[in-house]
Amino acid sequence: MTTELNPVDKWKSIPWRKLRKIVFRLQVRIFKAQKNGNACLVRKLQKLLLSSKAAKLLAIRQVTQLNMGRKTAGVDGKKALESAQRLALYEVLVKNWKQWKHQPLKRVYIPKADGTKRGLGIPTISDRAYQCLIKYALEPAAEAMFNARSYGFRPGRSCQDVQKLLFSNLNGGQANGLSKRILELDIEKCFDKIDHKFLMQSIQLPKAAKQGIFRAIKAGVRGEFPSSETGTPQGGVSALRSVQW
Numbered sequence: 061m062t063t064e065l066n067p068v069d070k071w072k073s074i075p076w077r078k079l080r081k082i083v084f085r086l087q088v089r090i091f092k093a094q095k096n097g098n099a100c101l102v103r104k105l106q107k108l109l110l111s112s113k114a115a116k117l118l119a120i121r122q123v124t125q126l127n128m129g130r131k132t133a134g135v136d137g138k139k140a141l142e143s144a145q146r147l148a149l150y151e152v153l154v155k156n157w158k159q160w161k162h163q164p165l166k167r168v169y170i171p172k173a174d175g176t177k178r179g180l181g182i183p184t185i186s187d188r189a190y191q192c193l194i195k196y197a198l199e200p201a202a203e204a205m206f207n208a209r210s211y212g213f214r215p216g217r218s219c220q221d222v223q224k225l226l227f228s229n230l231n232g233g234q235a236n237g238l239s240k241r242i243l244e245l246d247i248e249k250c251f252d253k254i255d256h257k258f259l260m261q262s263i264q265l266p267k268a269a270k271q272g273i274f275r276a277i278k279a280g281v282r283g284e285f286p287s288s289e290t291g292t293p294q295g296g297v298s299a300l301r302s303v304q305w
Contacts, residue, residue, distance in 0.1 A: 067142070067143040067144035067147055068142075070147065071147060074117060076118070080118065082112065083109065087199070088200070089105050090105045090109070090200040090201055091203060094201045094204035094205065094264075099264065103264070103265075106265060106266055109196055109197045110193065110197050110269055115196050115197075116157070116193055117150060119190075119192035119195075120149055120153070124146055124185060124189070127188075130185075132168075132182055133182075133184075135163055135164055135184060135282050136163065136184045136186075138184065138186075139185065141185060149189060152186070153193065158268040160187075160190050162190070162279045163183070163184050164280050165279055165280065165281045165282065166181070166183075166281075167180070167282070167284060168180045181279075187279075190276075191276060194265070194273060197265060198263065198265055198273075226242065230242075256277055259277065260273070
């Protein structure tokens with residue numbers, strides 16, 4: 061007679077290292093196919109990854125256990141999901157990811173250094189898990205086309221990489237007799253001004269996933285406006301903010 065594991069033990073028994081290898085191998089294949097210009101193979105592999113149970117479990121683990129904002133609730137008030145809730149969310153993702161209905165965002169304001177406040181749009185944990193799943197498929201295809209000197213919202217890159225590059229360039233003396241300079245630009249309300257039409261034209265994903273991203277960026281903010289005309293949610297998974305670059 062077999063005894064069914066309780067939700068806590070069932071969640072802990074999941075072979076996370078094995079699942080990461082499965083997803084990573086698919087991502088590497090997507091990256092290589094994109095580099096080779098094989099759009100048909102890219103979409104085929106993306107569909108395979110999005111249908112993968114491994115990717116869905118990893119997405120839920122990422123947003124409920126690993127991300128810094130895992131205890132931040134969206135409009136549904138849910139935060140810090142327990143094992144039983146994570147498993148329930150997994151079943152929902154398995155059944156509904158192709159027709160995912162993104163909920164409105166929750167507005168949260170955080171203080172800035174100049175004394176003003178910056179508004180963040182916080183999705184629900186369920187929506188963040190869905191966004192993370194889409195990110196797994198979108199990111200390797202986008203990475204294959206990114207500029208080598210782009211560092212914002214990129215995996216495996218940080219401010220330290222920029223600092224190292226600047227140090228090397230500035231230490232190299234003058235170029236053609238010209239003094240070197242650092243130009244700093246602040247694009248005002250950058251993420252609030254992103255054109256949705258341009259963004260959707262820039263994304264390479266299967267139809268269901270692309271429609272899901274469109275619903276996410278059009279979700280609107282509860283209590284402020286029912287649908288967003290421009291911009292992307294700054295409280296969501298970073299892939300939705302970085303694909304336009």
